[in-house]
Amino acid sequence: LIQVVGVKEHDKFRGVYWVSFEDGTERLATINLTPGRRVYGEQLIQWEGKEYRVWNPYRSKLAAAIMNGLKVMPIAEGTRMLYLGAASGTTVSHISDIVGNNGIIYSVEFSPRVFREFMEKLVDQGRKNVIPILADARYPEQYIHIVRTVDIAYIDIAQPFQAKILADNADVYVKNNGYVMLVIKAMSIDVTKEPSETFKREIDVLKDRGYEILETVHLEPYDTAHAMVIGRKIS
Ligand code: SAM
Known part of the structure; x- marks a missing residue:
């Protein structure tokens, strides 16, 4: 599994985040309102005490x-x-x-x-x-x-x-x-x-x-x- 190296909030949209991976890629994410639970098989990421759900642009317009x-x-x-x-x-x-x-x-x-x-x-x-x-x-x-x-x-x-x-x-x-x-x-x-x-x-x-x-x-x-x-x- 590719390691997460950072999470930062989107520069304009509160509540939307960018997760950075060690291979240089970045993916959108939101903070999981129901920690430990997935909705559509999305990746869950733990970072600095919070759980993020990766937000897949191929699945969500x-x-x-x-x-x-x-x-x-x-x-x-x-x-x-x-x-x-x-x-x-x-x-x-x-x-x-x-x-x-x-x-x-x-x-x-x-x-x-x-x-x-x-x-x-x-x-x-x-x-x-x-x-x-x-x-x-x-x-x-x-x-x-x-x-x-x-x-x-x-x-x-x-x-x-x-x-x-x-x-x-x-x-x-x-x-x-x-x-x-x-x-x-x-x-x-x-x-x-x-x-x-x-x-x-x-x-x-x-x-x-x-x-x-x-x-x-x-x-x-x-x-x-x-x-x-x-x-x-x-x-
Ligand atoms: N917005 C969803 C997402 O991004 O997760 C995907 C929506 S999918 C493209 C379209 C959905 O609209 C289908 O589940 C379909 O059953 C529903 N739908 C189609 N016509 C509708 C109508 N007149 N009223 C309510 N729902 C409708």
Whole structure:
């Protein structure tokens, strides 16, 4: 096993760390909120009394965006989030580490099989800042009795009309001047169009709905034909 030689916090994003290895490589990591427990087979690292979970950019598009120089990363300690398309919790688990016990992640997933896995890996393992919601993100009113106003809405559902679904949710749940984060998987939105055209069309949907676009980051080589878009809800 390659030895760890240092851990330092990301220069811009609190709660995100760089782990340095003796071979000169650096990997992203977060401090494990549930020490001793893994969520997706990630490497655990002990350093100066803390346990870190290595954050794999090939498995998490948010990590890929950070690796590719994302400038606006509104998720921090205490952040309240609505996360649409939680799947088995890979990315949610790292966000759970970052926001800590003062934050909250309302995590929406509509596949019962995947949801069960999410429950086993995150909720049953003691992540108290994660609120699991088995529901369809296309119908935000389904969870109106559970979700309170949030700082950020994030979507990664690999379905058509993601920008519209994100805006439908953010209109209801995101505070004024809060953020939206959109992962676009171009191929699943319209396979006949070039990725850049799909990105532009989805971005235009957000703009038309009154969201200001702050940044777009492509995720290659970690994920092909994907991009992360960060926007802001203008009051
Ligand atoms: N964001 C996850 C991560 O990084 O760990 C990966 C998400 S995966 C690409 C997309 C997930 O969205 C799938 O688990 C799928 O079941 C879910 N999904 C698709 N359409 C949905 C909808 N309308 N409402 C809720 N979840 C949906």
